[in-house]
Amino acid sequence: MFGRNTVGGGIHITSKQPSRTTFGGEFQTTFGNYNLWDFRGSVSGPLIQDHLGLSLAGGLTERDGYSKNTLTGRDADNRSAKFGKAQFLWTPDERLEVHLIVTGKSDRDGEPVFTDLKALRQRPHEIQQDFRGNSMRDVIMPTLQVIYHADVFDFTSTTGYVGWKTDQASDLDYTATPLVTQLNQEQMRTWTQEFRFANPLNETITLNEELKLSWQAGLMLFHNDYRQNIQNSFPAIPIPYPRSAQTELTQLGLGIYTQGTLTWKERLSLTDWTAMGS
Numbered sequence: 001m002f003g004r005n006t007v008g009g010g011i012h013i014t015s016k017q018p019s020r021t022t023f024g025g026e027f028q029t030t031f032g033n034y035n036l037w038d039f040r041g042s043v044s045g046p047l048i049q050d051h052l053g054l055s056l057a058g059g060l061t062e063r064d065g066y067s068k069n070t071l072t073g074r075d076a077d078n079r080s081a082k083f084g085k086a087q088f089l090w091t092p093d094e095r096l097e098v099h100l101i102v103t104g105k106s107d108r109d110g111e112p113v114f115t116d117l118k119a120l121r122q123r124p125h126e127i128q129q130d131f132r133g134n135s136m137r138d139v140i141m142p143t144l145q146v147i148y149h150a151d152v153f154d155f156t157s158t159t160g161y162v163g164w165k166t167d168q169a170s171d172l173d174y175t176a177t178p179l180v181t182q183l184n185q186e187q188m189r190t191w192t193q194e195f196r197f198a199n200p201l202n203e204t205i206t207l208n209e210e211l212k213l214s215w216q217a218g219l220m221l222f223h224n225d226y227r228q229n230i231q232n233s234f235p236a237i238p239i240p241y242p243r244s245a246q247t248e249l250t251q252l253g254l255g256i257y258t259q260g261t262l263t264w265k266e267r268l269s270l271t272d273w274t275a276m277g278s
Contacts, residue, residue: 015085015087015101016044016055017053017055017087017089017099018044018045018053018054018055018087018088018089019044019045019046019053019055020046020048020049020050020051020052020053020089020091021046021049021050022045022046023043023044023045023046024043024044024045025041025042025043025044026041026042027039027040027041028040028041032063034063034064034065034066035062035063035064036061036062036063036064037061037062037063038059038060038061038062039059039060039061040057040058040059040060040061041057041058041059042055042056042057042058043055043056043057044056050091051090051091051092052088052089052090052091053087053088053089054086054087054088054089055085055086055087056084056085056086056087057084057085057086058082058083058084058085059082059083059084060081060082061079061080061081061082062078062079062080062081063078063079064078065077065078065079065110066125067113067125067126067127068125068126068127069111069126069127069128069129070126070127070128071128071129071130072129072130072132074110074132075110076110076111076112076113076127076129077109077110077111077112077113078109078110079107079109079110080107080108080109081105081106081107081108082105082106083103083104083105083106084103084104084105085101085102085103085104086101086102087099087100087101087102088100094149095148095149095150096146096147096148096149097145097146097147097148097149098144098145098146098147099143099144099145099146099147100142100143100144100145101141101142101143101144101145102140102141102142102143103139103140103141103142103143104138104139104140104141105137105138105139106136106137106138106139107135107136107137107138108134108136109134109135109136109137110133110134110135111129111131111132111133111134111135111169111170111171112133112135112168112170113127114127114170114171114172115127115128115129129171131169131171131181133168133169133170133171133181134167134168134169135166135167135168135169135170136166136167136168137164137165137166138164138165138166139162139163139164140161140162140163140164141160141161141162141163142160142161143158143159143160143161144158144159144160145157145158145159149200149201150200151200152199152200153197153198153199153200154197154198154199154200154201155195155196155197156194156195156196156198157193157194157195157196158192158193158194158196159191159192159193160190160191160192160193161189161190161191161192162188162189162190163187163188163189163190164187164188165185165186165187166184166185166186166187167183167184167185168182168183168184168185169181169182169183169184170182170184172232179234180232180233180234181232181233181234182230182231182232182233183230183231183233184228184229184230185228185229185230185231186226186227186228186229187226187227188224188225188226188227189224189225190222190223190224190225191222191223191224192220192221192222193220193221193222194218194219194220194221195218195219195220196216196217196218196219197216197217197218198214198215198216198217199213199214199215199216204263210264210265211262211263211264212262212263212266213260213261213262213263214260214261214263215258215259215260215261216258216259217256217257217258217259218256218257218258219254219255219256220253220254220255220256220257221253221254221255222251222252222253223250223251223252223253224249224250224251224252224253225249225250225251226247226248226249226250227246227247227248228245228246228247228248229244229245229246229247230244230245230246231243231244232244253277253278254277254278255275255276255277255278256275256276256277257273257274257275257276258273258274258275259271259272259273259274260272
């Protein structure tokens, strides 16, 4: 029900839906040491009373690094991020729900702290590197969900996209001499489409006075495209180490599932789950 990577279980968190009746909002901020500051807030309310709701949420956060590059005098692992989320919920009548969610995040972090373990034990939170690295990540995640409540079933269509890109520059020799540096660029795009039929919400099928049945069945398709480009630089030393590497991976998948739960006297439940995929 919750994806192909939940073999060991999952934690299901559902965000609040936009309000279609009243306006509201909240704001919070945090300050701390290492020049930490964090601002985030949200607002929600109706655009068309009882039918169309909108919610907006976002935030900014930043802090200095815990480690110091004593060669350059700069913080080595500072953090900076901004993030946001927009939701539209449209209910033109009692049968139809259309939910659009767009989420994005952008991280701009300082250089990774790679150093010799012995030196780190002698001088905690200190490194010496004359190469200034960084780590940058961008994520965009739109989702469109359409739910139709028929007389004898609920139909749900969920279309999702996740796109992310990272650029990381780092010093791989852990020293003050620029012997080996690396630029690692990765990006991935994933499309998913699910169609699901189920018994109406909170309405089970009554088989007799003691037995009730709830059910659902669905189809899921996904396309995943991953790209990686690594560029290594070691101008000062003639070592047989690859200067570049490229990786490409494309995946296509199809899954079909069914689930039925038989309840006896509202005390004992038996659930059967079947799934097939490729």
